[in-house]
Amino acid sequence: MTDRAERTARRRRLYGEGDLAALPVFAGGFINFGYWRGVDLAGELTTEQRVASQEALYDLVLDALAPRPGDRVLEVGSGGGVGARRTLRHDPALVRGLDLEPEQVARATAANDDPRVAFTTGAAHDVPFPDASFDRLLSVEAAQHFEDVPGFAREGARVLVDGGRLAVTTFFATSAAAAPELVRLVRSFTSGLDLPHPVDEVLDHLRAAGLADVTATSIGEHVWSGLDRWLELGPHPNGWDRAYRRAADRGLLDYYLVTAGKPAGSGV
Template identity: 90%
Template sequence: MTDRAERDALRRRMYGEGDLAALPVFAGGFINFGYWRDVDLAGELTTEQRVATQEALYDVVLDALATRPGDRVLEVGSGRGVGARLALRHDPSLVRGLDLEPEQVARAAAANDDPRVAFTCGAAHDMPFADASFDRLLSVEAAQHFEDVPGFAREGARVLVDGGRLALTTFFATTAAAVPELVRLVRSFARGLDLAHPVDDVLGHLRAAGFADVTATSIGEHVWRGLDRWLELGLHPNGWDRAYRRAAERGLLDYYLVTGVKPAGSGA
């Protein structure tokens, strides 16, 4: 396993100095595996379909948040800002995107033309926002990078109002016992680009930070087959790793929608 400095440097090369969203495996400015429920996987797939699956993953999260007109929305791990701007469909009063890499923040800001949306550089475990600044918090395929999940949970509770909602989606280890084999099998974990957080640990950190009604729902059936089919078509550079589906089929890994609520009057 790489050390923290090596992991930080790798992510900076991938997301900061590089532009992962420009690779054919993603497309459309997104960086996520996609939600493929409504896609016919039997034939050829188009870039337009791939982009639609990434947008659909955001729809899953935004629907889970039950965002209302006038809400203040924060996305943690906002990348190039494409997903954050999708929140405008729900008529929020403002949307803020937070990303660790300054290059990503600059890319997002350069592409943005809506005054309700702005992007800020900062860490998930040390958010540069005042207490109770937001009504809704989302994160799409970023939490697998978080070095400090308890810190993210505490900061999420701090910046949300009482009654505020959190929803995130990404891939986690199914159990702590699965982690060693998962790291051996999937290159992104072996390199330290991704961290094999056990899903029960993530839920425990959210509850410890004061969130209630914390749940994790598997949505892997709508992720892994579609992603693997897209990779099978060869539209991925440098032999992009197809081991994710194998790990999921062996019960080591799954893709989850995680939700929680900061209770009214909690002061968490």
């Protein structure tokens, strides 16, 4: 695998200098694999269905997060801001999006017209907000890029209020033993764009940061088939790799919804 400097440079080329969300493989301004439950995958798929799958992934996370009217919400890895704005359906007091790439923050800011929403440049392991700033924290298909998962866990616990909740969804290695084979099999791991974080280690980091009720639920059943069908139908000029489905079928990789809460009176 590439070293950290090379990985950082690659992500910057794709997400900063480039605009990954504009590629046909994503569509609609989102950058996620989608949640395809209820979609008929036997026939042709439309761009509208692709966008709907990405919206459904956000809605799944938001349902698990259960934001309440008046809550303060942080999205880590907010990209172009489409998902952060989707949280407005839950009537939060404010939404803040955090992204590592200044260009992404600029795109999100330019597209936003709601005064409750704002975007800031920063890293998942070094969140530029005070302690207890948020009631809810979400991250959608970004944690596979995190170079410092323990740091993200600590920062997530720090910026949440007591009783706050966190929800993360993305793809993780099913075990530490699976990680080397993922790096060999799937190009995004080979290049270092994605990192093969074992899901059990992610959960351990969240617990070590003081979060409780930490759970991981596999949702790959409703991700991999739809994504693979979308890639099969193509053409996608960037040559997206269908090895994700093969890795999932071999039990090396899965897509998870991870949730946790900050206990009342935790003092974290």
